[in-house]
Amino acid sequence: MEINQKGVLLVVSGPSGCGKGTVLSHILEDKENYSLSVSFTTRDPRPGEIDGIHYGFVSKDEFLLQIADGNMLEYTEYCGNYYGTPQSTVNSLLEKGVNVVLEIETVGAMNVKNIRSDAVLVMILPPSYEVLENRLRSRGTNSEEDITKRLLRAKEELKALPEYHYCVINHEGRSHEAAEQIRRIVEAEKHKIERNNMILNHFYQ
Ligand code: 5GP
Numbered sequence: 195m196e197i198n199q200k201g202v203l204l205v206v207s208g209p210s211g212c213g214k215g216t217v218l219s220h221i222l223e224d225k226e227n228y229s230l231s232v233s234f235t236t237r238d239p240r241p242g243e244i245d246g247i248h249y250g251f252v253s254k255d256e257f258l259l260q261i262a263d264g265n266m267l268e269y270t271e272y273c274g275n276y277y278g279t280p281q282s283t284v285n286s287l288l289e290k291g292v293n294v295v296l297e298i299e300t301v302g303a304m305n306v307k308n309i310r311s312d313a314v315l316v317m318i319l320p321p322s323y324e325v326l327e328n329r330l331r332s333r334g335t336n337s338e339e340d341i342t343k344r345l346l347r348a349k350e351e352l353k354a355l356p357e358y359h360y361c362v363i364n365h366e367g368r369s370h371e372a373a374e375q376i377r378r379i380v381e382a383e384k385h386k387i388e389r390n391n392m393i394l395n396h397f398y399q
Contacts, residue, residue: 195392198390202288202383203284203294203312205298205306205314206297207300207317208319208320209344210348211329211348212319212320212364216364217364217372217373221376227291228292231279231280235252235278236275257269264281265281267309268309272347273343277298279306300351314380314383316361318361318362319363320364327341
């Protein structure tokens, strides 16, 4: 008998600048087992971002239409723009045994936690608040106004930490280590008793 083959719905948050994109890129190299849910956003693409790969970049009207059509698993407004997770692909991937990663902020994560009790919530943290500020500045793609907004928002987001199931620190130059820790969390989750009813049924029938 096999341990649970359904995928894990992995919700990953972390204040802007904590390096979650890099950590997740390592995890997502394993295309057979992990897939990123591509969100919709109304913000402008940053240099190098590709429509349909990093986000579906849409207008506010298109975004509101998706909500009205019931196509969003969750959505939120963040620093003046809308962000949302499309329902469509998540369930079919989980059924196929693929772990689906939602890279979303804390309000969206709490919404997912409320509607999906099987979701596993991981917060990626910077080693300190000072490091976070330095990283945001050195990124060079955010305006001063945006940096200030994101730092304030980071403080707010960190208040949600007790609601998460796991936290992982992304130390400088050690993003592979953080990725490995998340892979292990997912592996352990798959072995949880409540995810393996088939085994329970087999031994207690
Ligand atoms: P950024 O503008 O830096 O790409 O993203 C800003 C924030 O929005 C990040 O914390 C990111 O995780 C979050 N985010 C991205 N997609 C979604 C989504 O579909 N839903 C929610 N709730 N947050 C999202």
